[in-house]
Amino acid sequence: MRLTAILTSLLVIALAGESQAQATPAPRPELPSVELSPELDRVLRDYESAWRRGDAAGLAALFAEDGFVLQGGRAPIRGRAAIEAAYAGQAGGPLRLRALAAATADTVGYIIGAYGYGDAPGDQGKFTLTLRRGPDGRWLIFSDMDNSSRPARQGGAAPPS
Template sequence: MNKQFYIFLIFLTFCYSYVINAQDTDIQEIEIPVELQNVLTDYEMHWRAFNAEALAELFTEDGFILRPGREAVRGKDKIASAYKGSGGPLYLSAYAYEKSENIAFIVGGYRATEEGTDGGKFTLTLKKVDGVWKIFSDMDNGNSR
């Protein structure tokens, strides 16, 4: 890993902790570049369709899912297995993002209804692979204690 990537991870950690500690503040959904929005839109579409295989295709070959209360999962095949049978209504909102030439992140929230309060939050770390933004890591947790 290069120095730029480590700096990026430190920045991502700062942004994520900011969102978690910003309870009851004015965190608003923002518009993000279309190529990053497409990742969110495709994620929503495949999750709603209970399509674990298509969802796993949004990830890099060595991608991660990091879910609360569960072991980390790495690799497209294991991600597809982990997501098998999962899905349902999903609406993703972006709160913040940053992007460089080949690495990006999105910090946001998710909910099960089109309108309303987010039920949880997420961070996506993205890598550009052959000109396409892919998810390297997906970390989420709910707002309930």
């Protein structure tokens, strides 16, 4: 009976160590940035600028009229008015955006990127922007989906960005 208890304890310790090793993966190096065309780079720089000013109306104006914001832990938001209301009180701070990949074809495109804040080293999260070319030729955001790169908290919820 005592041998069984010892073996069971060793098994529990071994499994706990294995679980902990899997829970803390080795950090991966950041992917390199890519250079964007001036038209696509304008989308990121205008987004950064409006965010830094806390300008919810300016952020919403970067979206197609029927665009989406898809934030982790929140219901989808659709339409400029709803996007402006959602960003009111959220925006503000030294946001940094960089592109990891991008492409366009005719009237649609995308930017996959990473974001950080201020002088903090490294990326704090990642995003995808799907784009639609407006009637005036200007690229507008059709959907903005982002999430944190920080490890999930206990229970699976990511910390707020």
